[in-house]
Amino acid sequence: MCGHWSAFYNRAMFSAITQQSPPDDLLLQHLNPEQRAAVTLPAEHALILAGAGSGKTRVLTTRIAWLLQTGQVTPGGVLAVTFTNKAAKEMMTRLSSMLPVNVRGMWIGTFHGLCNRFLRAHFKLANLPQSFQILDTQDQLSSIKRLYKQFGIDDERFPPKQMQWFIGGCKEDGLRPNMVEVRDEETRKKVEIYQLYEDQCQREGVVDFGELMLRSYEVLRDNDPIREHYQRRFRHILIDEFQDTNKLQYAWIKMLAGTGAHSTADDASFNPTGCVLAVGDDDQSIYAFRGARVGNMADFVREFKVKHQIKLEENFRSGSNILDSANELISYNTKRLGKNLRTAQGPGEPVRVFEATSDFAEAQWMVEEMRQLVREGMERKEVAVLYRSNAQSRVIETALFNAGIPYKVYGGLRFFERAEIKNALAYLRLLENPRDDTSFLRAVNFPPRGIGLRSLEQLQDVARASGCSLSDAVSGLGGKAGANIGAFLAGIDVLREQTSGMKLSEIVERVLEHSGLIQHYKADREGADRVENLEELVNAAESFVSLENFGRDAAALPVDEQGHALTQSPASQGLDLSQPVLDEPVPDLETGETQSPLAAFLSHAALEAGDNQAQAGQDAIQLMTVHSSKGLEFDCVFITGIEEGLFPHENSMSDRDGLEEERRLMYVAITRARKRLYLSHSQTRMLHGQTRYNPKSRFFDELPEAALKWITPKHQGFRADGATYSGANSQGYTGARGQFDINYSKFAAAPAPIQKAAPAHGLRAGMKVFHAKFGEGTVQTLEGTGDDARAQINFPRHGVKWLALSVAKLTPVP
DNA sequence: CGCGATCTGCTTTTT
């Protein structure tokens, strides 16, 4: 997208709006036939099966651009939904580089972001205060724990975490407490707690993530004029990552598209049906554990009577060795819509496979390999290390750290989740909404001001007795406690007055000073980082304001031939300015009241937790779980710890669906690599404080031999089953490629003995055994032979253990 | 109230 390109479109856009469309081949010229077909689909429901690396985002954005350019829809008539803020941002950036359109005026965002926007605009119908706050996962948990204290709920019998999961699950299924089917006493009690939680949230004027979705769904469902308004408005609905949608999200889409049970079309000339373009890949569905339903894809085809299905199967990312591996692996899954990736590139490099003797040796080997890669000119940020679970990163981090190689770990605490930031936000939220008890409790004694648990318990008693918020309860609390807390609240009130009318960043600055947070962290020897983060919060507030202005920037407007910004009239751009804009002050549709910038900033903080640890622009090795690698690509990828029990994970191995999801996870991991892919596993691994002996993953058996190249030193080249590696895999690393002539032998184990004899220990899976320390247990899995024989045994009292049979003294129990 | 000692539990994660 160079200068003349956008200059052309600035003019083209204008003619597009007024007369019929200019040649659209500029938009379409770099697309392959499948992609072009997808972009230019008629205005009807359609499903696009987009394989990994098939240019999905590009198709989606070009589709929107094409619809706009050909005058089939106005910017206000587009609803585009993504799962992450990152994806939404990317879509907006790409779109504005294709067309001179004010993307911030369009409904492009995450499900939750769009629901937030919707609820802000219709807060009265939603029965929410205008300045309702959003609970993130942490807030939600502490809210539940508070509830437990208040009502004396047994947290042993109903662990708060499990309750949180239960509530989230109900909301994802669209179920209010009275709708949950109660079959046993346990569920009855859980539903009761769910109801109490709902009451508490409503009283405090807060909503959790699930509530954002559910509440906006209900507002649409129960208010005919509102629903019809949006149905009429959104002519084109585009959903990214459709395989990850849950039941409620699907119902929400259906509602907006006008095909739900509540659609009304009594006037024959009025067609309320927006057309839905769902883009997804069933093979990359890896979020079933949090409620995603791949089945939504099939349901969509059936319920929307989808006539157009397009498969994007050309992969522009990797060579055929990598793709063949991915294709072969995923072919072992049974429930598939069916899709096979192909590439116009050649075979590329073989997939390198390495067997390490320990997790430590595996990390060492990677370090050596990376050094070599960097020496050959590979950028570090183009190298990713993927693992199944976060616990695996430690040993890799240690190795990289000791080797002095810069690296970046994804997945830690994110900016707005850090304790000091949450503390500051609690004050800001109290300014907006004093009823927010979660924030009240967080701020009231931090920094410490002598308000102890005793006082707060008294306060909570008063609040419960009179059914009011904690801050309202202070007036009913006498004594020293009352005076202390009263002083705190008075301080908040003063702050609220002082900051009214201030610029957002000034408010934040003032709050940091007045709350004593800055002083507190400055006094702390270890507080330097936290002070820095708080200062960063001021910066975030500053740039948030300028981001709001972005939409009104001259740069985003069409420019005439002399380079003068042309005024964008709502009519010519099809922009409906009466509609709220994401993260901007939202006018109430009835009264025209607008939300304060602070409120918008707080929503932003809750909905977009920020980058993990943006070590700005440093060229570093990328470490992350397979899950967080989805949607990314790298020149070189290491997939580590590919062992039974780890990958596939033991908790997923019991049922078929779980195993298939693990396989899809592996598929996602493999397809991240552009040029080079390494797969590794280790004979031993430290996990949960004990050494485990994991056999290599079954996934190795599901990869095409011809695409692989075993680079483990030769003398290790024996499989656990005793067979030697054949063909291309037996050559080992030595001499095969000069550039990889690294001596791995220092990491190699003693040669593994070839054992073909039947196991002599006489144990079988399912047997009951007795262990002196762990008591009675059941044998789950048996591994290896002779001195290496080990068994996975489930001890009801001590959990699942791996025991070496040559060491552990086990007696069979009849 | 704050700090150290002890206990627990443990895939994956975005919003």
Added chain:
DNA sequence: GCAGATCGCG
């Protein structure tokens, strides 16, 4: 094996 939560004492 380690982090995070909880407990109990000064």
